[in-house]
Amino acid sequence: MRQNLTQNWLLAAALGVGAVAAAQEAPKVINAQFHPEQGGGELSAMAGRFQHETGPLWFGYEVAALPGSRFSSCSGDAQPSMDDGCCGVYQLEKSDNIYRSSDKDEVVTKIDVLVRMDHGAIDKLRFVGAGCRLDAGGLSFTWLTGVGADESIAWLASLATGDDNKRLTDQALATIAMHESQKATTALAGFASSSNPLWLREKAGFWLGAERGHDGLLALEKLAKDSDPEFRKKLVFDLSVNHDPAAIEDMIRMAKSDSDTRVREEAIFWVGQKAGVKAIGTLKDAVANDPEVAVKKKAVFALSQLPKDQAVPELLQVAQTNSDPAVRKEAIFWLGQTHDPRALAYFEKILER
Known part of the structure; x- marks a missing residue:
């Protein structure tokens, strides 16, 4: 049953929840059997009400988004539109995507949390930027108003506990x-x-x-x-994707002092991806001072991933001066991958000896 936004408001008023719904902008839902209801403290009860339903259905609600959030709300087959706040209609039944970050998308201040149930069980969760049009694929769609953020978090956390x-x-x-x-x-x-x-x-x-x-x-x-x-070891990557400048300091600390070789290797790799003066110093220190050859070799590799003008001089230094033959061999190998004239000149000198 297809209903436009005006019809949704009329239905809300008929059910006596128009005043509550007015506090939040109603979603732009098309191709749906739309049912607005007042929420608040009833998310678990709402899911419980549908346990005996045999067919698929959707329900959703709105909460404030993390400040500065940027993500795409478009499914793969979304049709662009100039009259709404996203790239087009989000196809709930056709899209598997839940999150696609993009610096080009508008900053999102509110999100619609969307829940799909089938045969009484929750099988999908989605979030999209509030204001985007939603296509529910002809299914029943219940919209809850008045759901608090803390209530939402507690309920979602209850869904994230099973193997x-x-x-x-x-x-x-x-x-x-x-x-x-x-x-x-x-x-x-x-x-x-x-x-x-x-x-x-x-x-x-x-x-x-x-x-x-x-x-x-x-x-x-x-x-x-x-x-x-x-x-x-996994935590190193989590630090690498954090945008706080202090995260690099934590990775450097782990690269230098973590008790596990594999953790230091992982930290060395991601420090190298961050580059910068601090990163180079950490990598050079690892090559010179780490007690494990595996970590030294990982640091050499990380040096090789720096911009060529930085990488080649550092690799040459390691190849010429490091006391460990295995580490020197590693530096020579990565020098060969650069195809840089300075590396070729160094190889010529070795061959002339």
Whole structure:
């Protein structure tokens, strides 16, 4: 049943929830059996009401988005439109995407959290920028007004606890990460704690790094003291995607002093990807002073990934002066990959000896 926005408001008024709905902009839903209802403290109850429904359906609500959020709300087959706030209609039934970050998209201040149920079970979670048109594929679509952010986070967290549906867990964690509320960071940090399985900790750690800014970094710094080296290794990448400038300092610290060789290797790699003066100093220090040859070789590789004008002199220095033959050999190998005249001149000198 296709209804336009005006019809949605009339229906809301007929149900006696027009005043509540007016506090939030109604979603632009097409191709749907639209049902607005007042929410608030009833997310679990709402899901419970549909447990006996055999067919698929959607329900959704609006919350404030993390400040500065930028992401695309378009499904792969969205048709561009000039009269709404996104690139076109978001096809709920056709799209598998939940999150696509883009610096070119407009800053999002509110998100629509969208939930799909089928045969009484939640099988999909989506979030899109509020204001985008949604195509529900002809299914029933219930819109809840008055849902609080903390209520939303608590309910989503309840969906992210089972091993039987890791895809839904990942969707729940991603949606939590996009909430403005500080409790989103707290919830993610809880999932990243040592009381949870490694796969869940890794997913939560990623969203802390990717979306939660400085507060997320503080949480990651605490987690960097974790006793599990496998988790700390994954944590290095989470630090690398955090935009707080202090994250590079934490990676440098791990590259220099973590007790596990594999963690230092991983930190060396991502420090190298960050480049910059601090990174070069850390890489050179690792080549010269790390007790493990594997870490030294990883640092040589990281040096080779720097811009050529920086990489070649540093590799030449290692090849000519490092005391470890294996490390010198590694530097020579990566020098050969540069095809730089300075490297070729060095090889000629070696051959002339």
